[in-house]
Amino acid sequence: MSAIVAQSLGKSYNGSTQALSDLTLQVPQGGVCGFLGPNGAGKTTTVKLLTGLLRPTSGECSVMGLSPQTEPEKVHALCGVMTETARMYGTMTGQQNLEFFGETAGLVRAQAKERAELMLRSLDLWEAREQKANQYSTGMMQRLSLARALMHEPQVLFLDEPTSGLDPESAQAVNEMITSLAKKSGVTVFLCTHQLRYAQDLCSTYGILHRGKMVLQGSFATLCEGAGCHIKAGILTDTEQTLPGFVKNGEYWETEIASEAEMPAILRDLIAQDIPVYEARLIRPTLEDVYFSFLQSQEVAK
Ligand SMILES: Nc1ncnc2c1ncn2[C@@H]1O[C@H](COP(=O)(O)OP(=O)(O)OP(=O)(O)O)[C@@H](O)[C@H]1O
Ligand SMILES: [Mg+2]
Incomplete structure (x- = not known):
């Protein structure tokens, strides 16, 4: 019950x-x-x-x-x-x-x-x-x-x-x-x-x-x-070049991933391109992210 x-x-x-x-x-x-x-x-x-x-x-x-x-x-x-x-x-x-x-x-x-x-x-x-x-x-x-x-x-x-x-x-x-x-x-x-x-x-x-x-x-x-919030990979690097598939957000280059299992391949790929990676982190959506992103979409749809 x-x-x-x-x-x-x-x-x-x-x-x-x-x-x-x-x-x-x-x-x-x-x-x-x-x-x-x-x-x-x-x-x-x-x-x-x-x-x-x-x-x-x-x-x-x-x-x-x-x-x-x-x-x-x-x-x-x-x-x-x-x-x-x-x-x-x-x-x-x-x-x-x-x-x-x-x-x-x-x-x-x-x-x-x-x-x-x-x-x-x-x-x-x-x-x-x-x-x-x-x-x-x-x-x-x-x-x-x-x-x-x-x-x-x-x-x-x-x-x-x-x-x-x-x-x-x-x-x-x-x-x-x-x-x-x-x-x-x-x-x-x-x-x-x-x-x-x-x-x-x-x-x-x-x-x-x-x-x-x-x-x-x-x-x-x-x-x-439901809110379309995904886990992201965040990369800290001092390279001058743009990382394809990534968007710069503050100091980090970010890309949406389906799960953390994608992270090792992303790192291997960056290293193969000789990009110096100082830090790699998983950025998980918080309840605040979900709440604001969903309510914003509701307001827009209104
Ligand atoms: N006694 C009442 N008479 C008339 N309207 C009311 C009454 N109580 C609440 N409402 C209206 O009902 C709606 C929902 O109010 P409610 O108090 O359930 O919201 P809430 O989600 O608890 O908000 P809050 O986060 O501010 O506590 C609001 O539009 C409010 O103005
Ligand atoms: Mg209340």
Whole structure:
């Protein structure tokens, strides 16, 4: 069974703004699915539909085989959700908030206390545990929201921009936690993010949303293919002559190759021509390359 399924899912706000159109998607269990796209693409709308916070105007969806629309309590028991707008009780301390939300999610008091303490320590909030939530900084609040989402050990975790307000050290800790949840505990993570550099290390599959439509989805290799981004060979040389088949990019001469297996033949060829090669490197496309090149092609095609 897939962890998350959407079939022709659509949402229009006020009958006019079509925030999401015809979204079809299947996210396997375990692993991190990166959900990417520009501001206003429909990512948060999708999370809200998948977690029953909004009703779709068309299509359907399920989480662990359950409908968020008809069985929201069961879905909430299995899911942790962290959105941009997660609210805490400002006059309660960090720890009180976690214990309260833990009990709301079905934990008995002693369990909620134990779990809250573990979360506060794991998310580096232990020293702030007795501080009122309205005295938390943005990043502390964000970590508290993540802790809240994790209180009842969810099988599926929806994270909407979990690291956007975090300092690099906290962001790294949260990313490590996400990886460990997915790898060691088999949790399925649905991660909306703009932080493409982190996403590439974290995600096993991706979806790119553009103007409410899913425009590309699959593994990183599938994305590269869809966006027409190829691996390149880069050659550093001080020769005055032009290297046939190569294009100069900064200091390097570059040429697209099908795979790294082509590199030895390229080098043999250059050396046979007496071209002094100081450095040869493989330039692999990054998620940023794929994202920008694909979205540019979408804008051009519009
Ligand atoms: N409550 C609402 N009422 C009307 N329109 C809305 C509402 N919420 C979102 N929208 C619109 O739906 C579209 C998708 O918004 P959404 O918040 O899902 O985008 P997003 O991909 O999460 O963007 P961001 O990267 O900025 O968080 C946008 O055009 C937005 O203006
Ligand atoms: Mg959003």
